[in-house]
Amino acid sequence: MIEILSYPFMQRALIAALLTGLIAPAIGTYVVQRRLSLLGDGLGHVALAGVGLALLTGTAPIPLAVVACIVGAVVVEILRQRGKASGDVGLAVLFYGGLAAGVFLSGISGVGAGGLAQYLFGSLTTVTPDDLILIGLLAVVILVITLGLAPQLYAVSTDEEFARTQGLRVRLYHIAVVSLAAVTVALAMRTVGLLLVSALMVVPVAAARNLVRGFTSGLGCAIAIGVATAVGGAAASFYVNAAPGAFIVLLAIAVFVLSWPLSYLIRQRRAAAVLPELVDDDELVAAHTVTESHPHRHAPGCGHQPVQHGDHTDFIHEGHRHAAHADHYDEH
Protein backbone atom coordinates (compact mmCIF):
# COMPACT_ATOMS: atom_id res chain seq x y z
CA MET A 1 0.00 0.00 0.00
CA ILE A 2 2.93 2.33 0.79
CA GLU A 3 4.38 1.72 -2.64
CA ILE A 4 1.44 3.03 -4.63
CA LEU A 5 1.21 6.12 -2.44
CA SER A 6 4.70 7.15 -3.52
CA TYR A 7 3.52 7.88 -7.07
CA PRO A 8 1.85 11.33 -7.36
CA PHE A 9 -0.39 10.08 -10.19
CA MET A 10 -1.59 7.24 -7.97
CA GLN A 11 -2.20 9.63 -5.07
CA ARG A 12 -4.41 11.71 -7.36
CA ALA A 13 -6.08 8.59 -8.73
CA LEU A 14 -6.93 7.33 -5.24
CA ILE A 15 -8.29 10.70 -4.12
CA ALA A 16 -10.39 10.96 -7.30
CA ALA A 17 -11.68 7.41 -6.72
CA LEU A 18 -12.49 8.22 -3.09
CA LEU A 19 -14.45 11.33 -4.09
CA THR A 20 -16.34 9.45 -6.81
CA GLY A 21 -17.17 6.67 -4.36
CA LEU A 22 -18.56 9.31 -1.96
CA ILE A 23 -20.70 11.33 -4.34
CA ALA A 24 -22.05 8.74 -6.79
CA PRO A 25 -24.06 6.73 -4.20
CA ALA A 26 -25.01 9.94 -2.31
CA ILE A 27 -26.86 11.37 -5.30
CA GLY A 28 -27.68 7.89 -6.62
CA THR A 29 -29.83 7.21 -3.55
CA TYR A 30 -32.30 9.91 -4.62
CA VAL A 31 -32.10 8.95 -8.28
CA VAL A 32 -32.92 5.32 -7.44
CA GLN A 33 -35.70 6.40 -5.06
CA ARG A 34 -37.32 8.24 -7.96
CA ARG A 35 -36.86 5.16 -10.17
CA LEU A 36 -34.59 6.99 -12.58
CA SER A 37 -31.81 4.41 -12.34
CA LEU A 38 -30.85 4.77 -15.99
CA LEU A 39 -30.69 8.58 -15.90
CA GLY A 40 -26.95 8.47 -15.24
CA ASP A 41 -26.43 6.30 -18.29
CA GLY A 42 -28.25 8.76 -20.54
CA LEU A 43 -26.39 11.70 -19.07
CA GLY A 44 -23.11 9.93 -19.82
CA HIS A 45 -24.00 10.14 -23.49
CA VAL A 46 -24.75 13.85 -23.20
CA ALA A 47 -21.43 14.45 -21.44
CA LEU A 48 -19.68 13.21 -24.58
CA ALA A 49 -20.97 16.27 -26.45
CA GLY A 50 -19.08 18.37 -23.91
CA VAL A 51 -15.94 16.27 -24.31
CA GLY A 52 -16.19 16.60 -28.12
CA LEU A 53 -16.51 20.36 -27.80
CA ALA A 54 -13.48 20.43 -25.48
CA LEU A 55 -11.41 18.41 -27.96
CA LEU A 56 -12.44 20.78 -30.75
CA THR A 57 -11.63 23.94 -28.81
CA GLY A 58 -8.57 22.52 -27.07
CA THR A 59 -9.90 23.24 -23.55
CA ALA A 60 -10.13 21.05 -20.45
CA PRO A 61 -12.85 18.40 -20.96
CA ILE A 62 -14.33 18.13 -17.44
CA PRO A 63 -15.74 21.69 -17.15
CA LEU A 64 -17.38 21.51 -20.58
CA ALA A 65 -18.75 18.03 -19.83
CA VAL A 66 -20.21 19.35 -16.55
CA VAL A 67 -21.97 22.16 -18.43
CA ALA A 68 -23.28 19.87 -21.20
CA CYS A 69 -24.53 17.37 -18.64
CA ILE A 70 -26.34 19.96 -16.54
CA VAL A 71 -28.02 21.45 -19.61
CA GLY A 72 -29.09 17.98 -20.74
CA ALA A 73 -30.37 17.00 -17.28
CA VAL A 74 -32.36 20.20 -16.83
CA VAL A 75 -33.92 19.88 -20.31
CA VAL A 76 -34.93 16.28 -19.53
CA GLU A 77 -36.41 17.28 -16.17
CA ILE A 78 -38.38 20.20 -17.61
CA LEU A 79 -39.71 17.97 -20.39
CA ARG A 80 -40.74 15.44 -17.75
CA GLN A 81 -42.43 18.06 -15.55
CA ARG A 82 -44.43 19.38 -18.48
CA GLY A 83 -45.49 15.85 -19.32
CA LYS A 84 -43.76 16.01 -22.68
CA ALA A 85 -41.23 13.25 -22.08
CA SER A 86 -43.78 10.47 -22.21
CA GLY A 87 -42.76 7.42 -24.16
CA ASP A 88 -39.11 8.18 -23.49
CA VAL A 89 -38.65 9.23 -27.11
CA GLY A 90 -37.62 12.76 -26.16
CA LEU A 91 -35.02 11.35 -23.77
CA ALA A 92 -33.68 8.97 -26.40
CA VAL A 93 -33.34 11.78 -28.92
CA LEU A 94 -31.47 13.92 -26.40
CA PHE A 95 -29.16 11.15 -25.25
CA TYR A 96 -28.25 9.81 -28.67
CA GLY A 97 -28.01 13.37 -29.95
CA GLY A 98 -25.35 13.93 -27.27
CA LEU A 99 -23.48 10.79 -28.23
CA ALA A 100 -23.60 11.64 -31.94
CA ALA A 101 -22.49 15.22 -31.29
CA GLY A 102 -19.57 13.97 -29.19
CA VAL A 103 -18.38 11.57 -31.87
CA PHE A 104 -18.92 14.16 -34.60
CA LEU A 105 -17.07 16.96 -32.78
CA SER A 106 -14.15 14.73 -31.81
CA GLY A 107 -13.98 13.65 -35.47
CA ILE A 108 -13.68 17.15 -36.89
CA SER A 109 -11.27 18.12 -34.12
CA GLY A 110 -8.83 15.60 -35.64
CA VAL A 111 -8.65 13.42 -32.50
CA GLY A 112 -11.17 10.94 -33.84
CA ALA A 113 -13.74 8.89 -32.00
CA GLY A 114 -10.95 6.74 -30.52
CA GLY A 115 -9.91 9.73 -28.42
CA LEU A 116 -13.21 9.40 -26.57
CA ALA A 117 -12.36 5.93 -25.25
CA GLN A 118 -10.54 7.24 -22.19
CA TYR A 119 -13.69 9.14 -21.18
CA LEU A 120 -16.00 6.22 -21.89
CA PHE A 121 -14.03 3.80 -19.74
CA GLY A 122 -12.16 6.13 -17.38
CA SER A 123 -8.47 6.93 -17.18
CA LEU A 124 -7.88 7.27 -13.49
CA THR A 125 -4.13 7.63 -13.74
CA THR A 126 -4.34 10.69 -16.03
CA VAL A 127 -6.20 12.83 -13.47
CA THR A 128 -4.42 16.21 -13.38
CA PRO A 129 -4.07 18.39 -10.26
CA ASP A 130 -6.51 20.88 -11.84
CA ASP A 131 -9.04 18.07 -12.39
CA LEU A 132 -8.65 17.07 -8.77
CA ILE A 133 -9.35 20.59 -7.49
CA LEU A 134 -12.52 20.81 -9.61
CA ILE A 135 -13.65 17.32 -8.56
CA GLY A 136 -12.99 18.18 -4.90
CA LEU A 137 -14.92 21.46 -4.98
CA LEU A 138 -17.92 19.99 -6.76
CA ALA A 139 -17.88 16.93 -4.50
CA VAL A 140 -18.19 19.21 -1.46
CA VAL A 141 -21.20 20.94 -3.07
CA ILE A 142 -22.83 17.59 -3.83
CA LEU A 143 -22.24 16.20 -0.34
CA VAL A 144 -23.46 19.34 1.43
CA ILE A 145 -26.71 19.26 -0.57
CA THR A 146 -27.34 15.49 -0.58
CA LEU A 147 -26.64 15.11 3.14
CA GLY A 148 -27.71 18.55 4.42
CA LEU A 149 -31.01 18.57 2.57
CA ALA A 150 -31.61 14.83 3.02
CA PRO A 151 -35.00 15.26 4.78
CA GLN A 152 -36.31 17.54 2.03
CA LEU A 153 -34.89 15.48 -0.84
CA TYR A 154 -36.26 12.32 0.77
CA ALA A 155 -39.76 13.78 0.99
CA VAL A 156 -39.64 15.08 -2.57
CA SER A 157 -38.44 11.79 -4.03
CA THR A 158 -40.84 9.56 -2.06
CA ASP A 159 -44.09 11.54 -2.10
CA GLU A 160 -44.09 14.58 -4.33
CA GLU A 161 -47.65 15.73 -3.53
CA PHE A 162 -47.17 15.50 0.20
CA ALA A 163 -43.90 17.40 -0.11
CA ARG A 164 -45.79 20.19 -1.85
CA THR A 165 -48.23 20.39 1.06
CA GLN A 166 -45.18 20.94 3.28
CA GLY A 167 -44.43 24.07 1.27
CA LEU A 168 -41.42 22.52 -0.48
CA ARG A 169 -40.62 23.77 -3.98
CA VAL A 170 -40.71 20.33 -5.48
CA ARG A 171 -39.74 21.28 -9.03
CA LEU A 172 -36.66 23.10 -7.79
CA TYR A 173 -35.59 20.07 -5.75
CA HIS A 174 -36.11 17.77 -8.73
CA ILE A 175 -33.97 20.03 -10.90
CA ALA A 176 -31.33 20.10 -8.16
CA VAL A 177 -31.22 16.29 -8.00
CA VAL A 178 -30.84 15.77 -11.75
CA SER A 179 -28.29 18.60 -11.96
CA LEU A 180 -26.19 17.05 -9.21
CA ALA A 181 -26.50 13.68 -10.93
CA ALA A 182 -25.26 15.38 -14.10
CA VAL A 183 -22.26 16.86 -12.28
CA THR A 184 -21.48 13.45 -10.77
CA VAL A 185 -21.56 11.78 -14.17
CA ALA A 186 -19.26 14.38 -15.68
CA LEU A 187 -16.80 14.19 -12.78
CA ALA A 188 -16.76 10.39 -12.84
CA MET A 189 -15.69 10.20 -16.46
CA ARG A 190 -12.06 10.26 -15.34
CA THR A 191 -12.50 7.59 -12.69
CA VAL A 192 -14.95 4.91 -13.78
CA GLY A 193 -15.83 6.40 -17.16
CA LEU A 194 -19.08 7.65 -18.66
CA LEU A 195 -20.36 4.19 -19.55
CA LEU A 196 -19.86 2.78 -16.07
CA VAL A 197 -20.60 5.74 -13.77
CA SER A 198 -24.28 4.90 -13.65
CA ALA A 199 -23.35 1.57 -12.08
CA LEU A 200 -21.62 3.34 -9.19
CA MET A 201 -24.72 5.49 -8.68
CA VAL A 202 -27.10 2.52 -8.59
CA VAL A 203 -25.34 -0.69 -7.50
CA PRO A 204 -24.11 0.42 -4.02
CA VAL A 205 -27.61 1.78 -3.32
CA ALA A 206 -29.20 -1.53 -4.30
CA ALA A 207 -26.69 -3.48 -2.19
CA ALA A 208 -27.26 -1.19 0.81
CA ARG A 209 -31.01 -1.77 0.62
CA ASN A 210 -30.38 -5.49 1.11
CA LEU A 211 -28.12 -4.92 4.08
CA VAL A 212 -29.75 -2.24 6.21
CA ARG A 213 -33.23 -0.99 6.91
CA GLY A 214 -34.35 2.60 6.48
CA PHE A 215 -33.58 5.43 4.12
CA THR A 216 -30.93 7.18 6.22
CA SER A 217 -29.06 3.99 7.05
CA GLY A 218 -29.31 3.04 3.37
CA LEU A 219 -27.74 6.35 2.34
CA GLY A 220 -24.84 5.88 4.76
CA CYS A 221 -24.30 2.24 3.84
CA ALA A 222 -24.39 3.00 0.09
CA ILE A 223 -21.73 5.67 0.54
CA ALA A 224 -19.59 3.26 2.57
CA ILE A 225 -19.86 0.60 -0.15
CA GLY A 226 -19.15 3.21 -2.83
CA VAL A 227 -15.99 4.44 -1.10
CA ALA A 228 -14.74 0.93 -0.30
CA THR A 229 -15.22 -0.40 -3.82
CA ALA A 230 -13.91 2.75 -5.56
CA VAL A 231 -10.72 3.01 -3.48
CA GLY A 232 -10.27 -0.76 -3.31
CA GLY A 233 -10.78 -1.17 -7.04
CA ALA A 234 -8.43 1.70 -7.90
CA ALA A 235 -5.68 0.33 -5.65
CA ALA A 236 -6.11 -3.27 -6.74
CA SER A 237 -6.11 -2.37 -10.44
CA PHE A 238 -2.63 -0.86 -9.93
CA TYR A 239 -1.27 -4.23 -8.82
CA VAL A 240 -3.01 -6.43 -11.36
CA ASN A 241 -2.66 -3.86 -14.13
CA ALA A 242 -6.39 -3.85 -14.90
CA ALA A 243 -8.71 -1.03 -16.03
CA PRO A 244 -9.66 0.70 -12.75
CA GLY A 245 -13.16 1.74 -13.88
CA ALA A 246 -14.14 -1.79 -14.76
CA PHE A 247 -12.50 -3.18 -11.61
CA ILE A 248 -14.42 -0.73 -9.40
CA VAL A 249 -17.77 -1.55 -10.98
CA LEU A 250 -17.15 -5.31 -10.84
CA LEU A 251 -16.26 -4.99 -7.15
CA ALA A 252 -19.49 -3.05 -6.49
CA ILE A 253 -21.48 -5.71 -8.31
CA ALA A 254 -19.72 -8.41 -6.27
CA VAL A 255 -20.85 -6.62 -3.09
CA PHE A 256 -24.36 -6.45 -4.50
CA VAL A 257 -24.36 -10.17 -5.29
CA LEU A 258 -23.00 -10.99 -1.82
CA SER A 259 -25.64 -8.76 -0.23
CA TRP A 260 -28.34 -11.32 -1.11
CA PRO A 261 -27.02 -14.19 1.06
CA LEU A 262 -25.96 -11.61 3.66
CA SER A 263 -29.46 -10.17 3.84
CA TYR A 264 -30.74 -13.72 4.27
CA LEU A 265 -28.35 -14.25 7.19
CA ILE A 266 -29.36 -10.92 8.72
CA ARG A 267 -33.01 -11.91 8.51
CA GLN A 268 -32.20 -15.28 10.09
CA ARG A 269 -30.39 -13.59 12.93
CA ARG A 270 -33.31 -11.22 13.38
CA ALA A 271 -35.77 -14.12 13.43
CA ALA A 272 -33.66 -15.85 16.07
CA ALA A 273 -33.73 -12.80 18.31
CA VAL A 274 -35.95 -12.96 21.38
CA LEU A 275 -38.50 -10.44 20.19
CA PRO A 276 -37.85 -9.94 16.51
CA GLU A 277 -40.20 -6.99 15.93
CA LEU A 278 -38.84 -5.17 18.91
CA VAL A 279 -35.17 -5.32 18.00
CA ASP A 280 -34.16 -1.80 17.19
CA ASP A 281 -32.08 -0.52 14.30
CA ASP A 282 -29.85 -2.92 12.49
CA GLU A 283 -27.35 -0.48 11.11
CA LEU A 284 -24.05 -2.17 10.32
CA VAL A 285 -22.31 -0.03 12.89
CA ALA A 286 -24.25 0.07 16.12
CA ALA A 287 -24.55 3.69 17.17
CA HIS A 288 -24.44 4.80 20.78
CA THR A 289 -27.98 6.10 21.07
CA VAL A 290 -28.72 7.63 24.43
CA THR A 291 -32.35 7.59 25.45
CA GLU A 292 -34.03 10.90 26.12
CA SER A 293 -34.61 11.84 29.78
CA HIS A 294 -35.83 8.67 31.41
CA PRO A 295 -36.75 9.01 35.07
CA HIS A 296 -37.81 5.35 35.46
CA ARG A 297 -35.17 2.92 36.79
CA HIS A 298 -35.22 -0.48 35.14
CA ALA A 299 -34.77 -3.47 37.44
CA PRO A 300 -36.00 -7.06 37.42
CA GLY A 301 -39.73 -6.93 38.12
CA CYS A 302 -40.12 -3.25 37.19
CA GLY A 303 -42.85 -4.02 34.69
CA HIS A 304 -40.63 -3.92 31.59
CA GLN A 305 -39.68 -7.25 30.13
CA PRO A 306 -35.95 -8.06 30.64
CA VAL A 307 -34.02 -9.49 27.68
CA GLN A 308 -30.52 -10.93 27.88
CA HIS A 309 -28.34 -9.06 25.34
CA GLY A 310 -24.76 -10.30 25.28
CA ASP A 311 -23.10 -9.40 28.59
CA HIS A 312 -25.94 -7.32 29.99
CA THR A 313 -29.72 -7.16 30.35
CA ASP A 314 -31.93 -4.87 28.26
CA PHE A 315 -35.48 -3.90 29.18
CA ILE A 316 -38.19 -3.65 26.54
CA HIS A 317 -39.49 -0.10 26.69
CA GLU A 318 -42.13 1.15 24.25
CA GLY A 319 -40.97 -0.97 21.38
CA HIS A 320 -37.19 -0.66 21.85
CA ARG A 321 -34.63 -1.86 24.34
CA HIS A 322 -33.05 0.09 27.16
CA ALA A 323 -29.67 -0.87 28.55
CA ALA A 324 -28.19 0.71 31.68
CA HIS A 325 -25.03 2.70 30.87
CA ALA A 326 -23.41 4.90 33.54
CA ASP A 327 -26.12 7.36 34.65
CA HIS A 328 -28.45 6.91 31.66
CA TYR A 329 -30.02 4.30 29.41
CA ASP A 330 -28.82 3.45 25.92
CA GLU A 331 -31.26 2.38 23.24
CA HIS A 332 -30.22 -1.01 21.95
Next chain:
Amino acid sequence: MLVGASTVLAAEDLTVELGGLPVLRGVAISVRAGEAVALLGGNGSGKSTLVRTLLGLLPHQRGTVQLFGSPLRDFRSWSRIGYVPQRSAALFGGSKVKEVVAAGRLARRRLFRPLSRTDRVAVREAIAHVGLSEQLNADIARLSGGQQQRVLIARALAAEPDLLVLDEPTSGVDLEHQRVLADVLGGLLTAGASALVVLHDVGPLGALIDRAVVLSDGRVVHDGPPGDLGQHRRRLGGHEHLDHGEGTAPDHDEHERLLGGAVEP
Protein backbone atom coordinates in the same frame (compact mmCIF):
# COMPACT_ATOMS: atom_id res chain seq x y z
CA MET B 1 -70.53 32.80 2.09
CA LEU B 2 -68.85 34.67 4.88
CA VAL B 3 -65.10 34.48 4.59
CA GLY B 4 -63.48 35.63 7.80
CA ALA B 5 -60.96 34.57 10.37
CA SER B 6 -63.27 31.76 11.44
CA THR B 7 -63.26 30.16 7.99
CA VAL B 8 -60.17 27.99 7.58
CA LEU B 9 -60.93 26.88 4.04
CA ALA B 10 -63.16 28.48 1.43
CA ALA B 11 -63.57 27.84 -2.27
CA GLU B 12 -65.99 29.53 -4.69
CA ASP B 13 -66.98 28.63 -8.21
CA LEU B 14 -64.17 26.09 -8.51
CA THR B 15 -63.89 24.69 -12.01
CA VAL B 16 -61.28 22.09 -12.92
CA GLU B 17 -60.71 20.34 -16.21
CA LEU B 18 -58.39 17.38 -16.49
CA GLY B 19 -57.31 16.45 -19.99
CA GLY B 20 -60.02 18.70 -21.44
CA LEU B 21 -62.82 16.99 -19.49
CA PRO B 22 -64.65 18.95 -16.80
CA VAL B 23 -64.22 17.25 -13.42
CA LEU B 24 -65.43 20.05 -11.13
CA ARG B 25 -68.13 22.44 -12.35
CA GLY B 26 -68.44 25.53 -10.15
CA VAL B 27 -67.97 23.95 -6.72
CA ALA B 28 -68.30 26.02 -3.54
CA ILE B 29 -67.15 24.54 -0.24
CA SER B 30 -66.07 25.89 3.12
CA VAL B 31 -64.76 24.59 6.42
CA ARG B 32 -65.11 26.74 9.51
CA ALA B 33 -62.78 26.62 12.50
CA GLY B 34 -63.48 23.59 14.66
CA GLU B 35 -65.77 22.05 12.08
CA ALA B 36 -65.56 18.52 10.64
CA VAL B 37 -66.87 18.36 7.09
CA ALA B 38 -67.37 15.07 5.26
CA LEU B 39 -67.01 15.07 1.49
CA LEU B 40 -69.08 12.28 0.02
CA GLY B 41 -69.86 11.07 -3.48
CA GLY B 42 -69.44 8.10 -5.72
CA ASN B 43 -66.38 7.05 -7.68
CA GLY B 44 -65.53 9.70 -10.24
CA SER B 45 -67.69 12.36 -8.61
CA GLY B 46 -64.62 14.60 -8.17
CA LYS B 47 -63.92 14.23 -4.43
CA SER B 48 -60.18 13.65 -4.69
CA THR B 49 -59.84 16.21 -7.46
CA LEU B 50 -61.54 18.74 -5.19
CA VAL B 51 -59.26 18.19 -2.18
CA ARG B 52 -56.16 18.18 -4.36
CA THR B 53 -57.26 21.41 -6.00
CA LEU B 54 -57.97 22.98 -2.61
CA LEU B 55 -54.34 22.23 -1.62
CA GLY B 56 -52.93 23.59 -4.87
CA LEU B 57 -51.82 20.17 -6.14
CA LEU B 58 -53.96 20.56 -9.26
CA PRO B 59 -54.49 23.81 -11.18
CA HIS B 60 -58.02 25.21 -11.46
CA GLN B 61 -59.37 26.99 -14.50
CA ARG B 62 -61.86 29.20 -12.67
CA GLY B 63 -62.77 30.15 -9.14
CA THR B 64 -60.96 31.03 -5.92
CA VAL B 65 -59.46 29.08 -3.02
CA GLN B 66 -58.61 30.61 0.34
CA LEU B 67 -56.72 28.83 3.10
CA PHE B 68 -56.81 30.49 6.54
CA GLY B 69 -57.88 33.75 4.88
CA SER B 70 -55.01 33.83 2.34
CA PRO B 71 -55.48 33.22 -1.37
CA LEU B 72 -53.94 29.84 -2.23
CA ARG B 73 -51.20 31.53 -4.27
CA ASP B 74 -49.96 33.50 -1.22
CA PHE B 75 -50.51 30.78 1.38
CA ARG B 76 -47.28 29.87 3.20
CA SER B 77 -48.32 28.48 6.60
CA TRP B 78 -48.24 24.88 5.41
CA SER B 79 -47.56 23.54 8.91
CA ARG B 80 -51.19 24.42 9.68
CA ILE B 81 -52.35 21.76 7.22
CA GLY B 82 -52.07 18.00 7.60
CA TYR B 83 -52.75 16.14 4.36
CA VAL B 84 -53.43 12.43 4.17
CA PRO B 85 -53.36 11.45 0.50
CA GLN B 86 -54.88 8.27 -0.85
CA ARG B 87 -52.45 5.48 -0.21
CA SER B 88 -50.69 4.30 -3.40
CA ALA B 89 -48.82 6.98 -5.32
CA ALA B 90 -45.81 7.24 -3.05
CA LEU B 91 -42.52 5.38 -3.54
CA PHE B 92 -41.55 4.69 0.03
CA GLY B 93 -39.47 1.58 -0.75
CA GLY B 94 -37.17 0.77 2.15
CA SER B 95 -38.26 3.58 4.48
CA LYS B 96 -38.77 3.14 8.20
CA VAL B 97 -42.10 4.20 9.65
CA LYS B 98 -40.47 6.99 11.66
CA GLU B 99 -38.75 8.34 8.54
CA VAL B 100 -42.03 8.60 6.66
CA VAL B 101 -43.73 10.27 9.62
CA ALA B 102 -40.82 12.70 10.14
CA ALA B 103 -41.58 14.14 6.69
CA GLY B 104 -44.70 15.59 8.33
CA ARG B 105 -42.46 18.01 10.25
CA LEU B 106 -40.84 19.53 7.17
CA ALA B 107 -43.08 22.61 7.00
CA ARG B 108 -41.84 23.51 10.48
CA ARG B 109 -38.15 22.81 9.83
CA ARG B 110 -35.46 25.08 8.43
CA LEU B 111 -33.05 23.92 5.76
CA PHE B 112 -29.79 22.24 6.79
CA ARG B 113 -31.01 21.68 10.36
CA PRO B 114 -31.34 18.23 11.94
CA LEU B 115 -34.55 17.07 13.62
CA SER B 116 -34.97 18.95 16.90
CA ARG B 117 -36.03 17.30 20.12
CA THR B 118 -39.50 18.84 19.65
CA ASP B 119 -39.68 17.27 16.17
CA ARG B 120 -38.72 13.85 17.52
CA VAL B 121 -41.30 14.02 20.28
CA ALA B 122 -44.01 15.06 17.80
CA VAL B 123 -43.09 12.17 15.49
CA ARG B 124 -43.18 9.61 18.33
CA GLU B 125 -46.46 10.98 19.63
CA ALA B 126 -48.06 10.94 16.19
CA ILE B 127 -47.01 7.30 15.73
CA ALA B 128 -48.30 6.41 19.21
CA HIS B 129 -51.62 8.12 18.36
CA VAL B 130 -52.27 5.67 15.53
CA GLY B 131 -51.09 2.69 17.62
CA LEU B 132 -47.87 1.91 15.73
CA SER B 133 -45.24 2.57 18.42
CA GLU B 134 -43.96 -0.98 18.10
CA GLN B 135 -43.42 -0.51 14.36
CA LEU B 136 -41.36 2.69 14.74
CA ASN B 137 -38.40 1.14 12.94
CA ALA B 138 -40.31 -1.27 10.73
CA ASP B 139 -39.96 -1.17 6.96
CA ILE B 140 -43.18 0.44 5.75
CA ALA B 141 -43.31 -1.93 2.78
CA ARG B 142 -43.70 -4.88 5.19
CA LEU B 143 -46.77 -3.42 6.92
CA SER B 144 -50.34 -4.28 6.01
CA GLY B 145 -52.40 -1.86 3.90
CA GLY B 146 -54.29 -0.64 6.94
CA GLN B 147 -51.07 -0.06 8.87
CA GLN B 148 -49.59 1.87 5.95
CA GLN B 149 -52.70 4.05 5.93
CA ARG B 150 -52.19 4.73 9.63
CA VAL B 151 -48.56 5.72 8.95
CA LEU B 152 -49.79 8.34 6.46
CA ILE B 153 -52.26 9.60 9.05
CA ALA B 154 -49.46 9.81 11.64
CA ARG B 155 -47.40 11.83 9.14
CA ALA B 156 -50.22 14.38 8.88
CA LEU B 157 -50.63 14.45 12.68
CA ALA B 158 -46.90 15.05 13.19
CA ALA B 159 -47.34 18.55 11.78
CA GLU B 160 -49.74 19.35 14.65
CA PRO B 161 -52.06 20.90 12.07
CA ASP B 162 -55.05 23.21 12.49
CA LEU B 163 -56.76 21.70 9.45
CA LEU B 164 -56.64 18.02 8.54
CA VAL B 165 -57.44 17.12 4.97
CA LEU B 166 -57.96 13.37 4.70
CA ASP B 167 -58.61 11.59 1.40
CA GLU B 168 -60.41 8.33 2.23
CA PRO B 169 -58.44 7.75 5.45
CA THR B 170 -60.53 4.69 6.34
CA SER B 171 -60.02 2.74 3.12
CA GLY B 172 -58.30 -0.54 3.90
CA VAL B 173 -58.37 0.17 7.66
CA ASP B 174 -60.21 -2.43 9.74
CA LEU B 175 -63.16 -1.41 11.87
CA GLU B 176 -61.21 -1.46 15.12
CA HIS B 177 -58.64 0.99 13.78
CA GLN B 178 -61.33 3.12 12.13
CA ARG B 179 -62.56 3.61 15.70
CA VAL B 180 -59.01 4.45 16.82
CA LEU B 181 -58.87 7.00 14.02
CA ALA B 182 -62.26 8.40 15.07
CA ASP B 183 -60.90 8.84 18.62
CA VAL B 184 -57.77 10.60 17.35
CA LEU B 185 -59.79 12.87 15.08
CA GLY B 186 -62.29 13.55 17.86
CA GLY B 187 -59.46 14.60 20.16
CA LEU B 188 -58.05 17.00 17.57
CA LEU B 189 -61.48 18.52 16.90
CA THR B 190 -62.03 19.02 20.62
CA ALA B 191 -58.68 20.78 20.75
CA GLY B 192 -59.97 23.23 18.11
CA ALA B 193 -58.72 21.74 14.85
CA SER B 194 -60.87 21.45 11.73
CA ALA B 195 -61.14 18.58 9.28
CA LEU B 196 -62.20 17.93 5.72
CA VAL B 197 -62.61 14.18 5.26
CA VAL B 198 -63.27 12.44 1.97
CA LEU B 199 -65.25 9.34 2.77
CA HIS B 200 -66.59 6.51 0.71
CA ASP B 201 -68.93 5.53 3.48
CA VAL B 202 -69.29 7.26 6.81
CA GLY B 203 -68.56 4.39 9.24
CA PRO B 204 -67.27 5.11 12.77
CA LEU B 205 -66.30 8.68 11.78
CA GLY B 206 -70.01 9.54 11.29
CA ALA B 207 -70.54 10.73 14.85
CA LEU B 208 -67.84 13.42 14.46
CA ILE B 209 -69.19 14.94 11.26
CA ASP B 210 -70.81 18.36 11.60
CA ARG B 211 -71.68 18.82 7.95
CA ALA B 212 -71.76 16.67 4.85
CA VAL B 213 -71.06 17.88 1.33
CA VAL B 214 -72.09 15.49 -1.44
CA LEU B 215 -70.55 15.74 -4.90
CA SER B 216 -72.10 14.22 -7.96
CA ASP B 217 -70.63 14.60 -11.41
CA GLY B 218 -68.49 17.57 -10.34
CA ARG B 219 -71.28 19.53 -8.65
CA VAL B 220 -72.29 19.98 -5.01
CA VAL B 221 -75.70 18.35 -4.69
CA HIS B 222 -75.96 18.53 -0.91
CA ASP B 223 -74.39 20.76 1.72
CA GLY B 224 -75.87 20.50 5.18
CA PRO B 225 -76.14 18.51 8.38
CA PRO B 226 -75.40 14.83 7.85
CA GLY B 227 -78.84 14.03 9.29
CA ASP B 228 -80.50 15.54 6.20
CA LEU B 229 -78.82 13.03 3.91
CA GLY B 230 -81.74 10.61 4.04
CA GLN B 231 -84.13 13.23 2.68
CA HIS B 232 -81.58 14.31 0.12
CA ARG B 233 -81.16 10.74 -0.99
CA ARG B 234 -84.72 10.56 -2.27
CA ARG B 235 -84.24 13.79 -4.18
CA LEU B 236 -80.92 12.58 -5.60
CA GLY B 237 -82.39 9.24 -6.63
CA GLY B 238 -84.02 10.70 -9.74
CA HIS B 239 -80.83 12.45 -10.95
CA GLU B 240 -78.70 9.40 -10.56
CA HIS B 241 -80.65 7.37 -13.08
CA LEU B 242 -80.18 10.11 -15.67
CA ASP B 243 -76.44 10.23 -15.05
CA HIS B 244 -75.80 6.53 -15.22
CA GLY B 245 -74.88 6.52 -18.89
CA GLU B 246 -71.59 8.37 -18.25
CA GLY B 247 -70.39 5.83 -15.75
CA THR B 248 -69.34 8.62 -13.41
CA ALA B 249 -72.31 8.52 -11.06
CA PRO B 250 -72.27 6.18 -8.08
CA ASP B 251 -74.25 3.03 -8.57
CA HIS B 252 -77.40 2.61 -6.61
CA ASP B 253 -76.10 0.14 -4.05
CA GLU B 254 -73.16 2.32 -3.33
CA HIS B 255 -75.40 5.30 -2.76
CA GLU B 256 -77.50 3.28 -0.41
CA ARG B 257 -74.44 2.49 1.69
CA LEU B 258 -73.01 5.98 1.37
CA LEU B 259 -76.07 7.71 2.74
CA GLY B 260 -76.74 5.01 5.31
CA GLY B 261 -80.43 5.13 4.34
CA ALA B 262 -82.68 2.15 4.63
CA VAL B 263 -85.62 3.35 2.56
CA GLU B 264 -86.52 1.71 -0.72
CA PRO B 265 -84.11 -0.74 -2.44
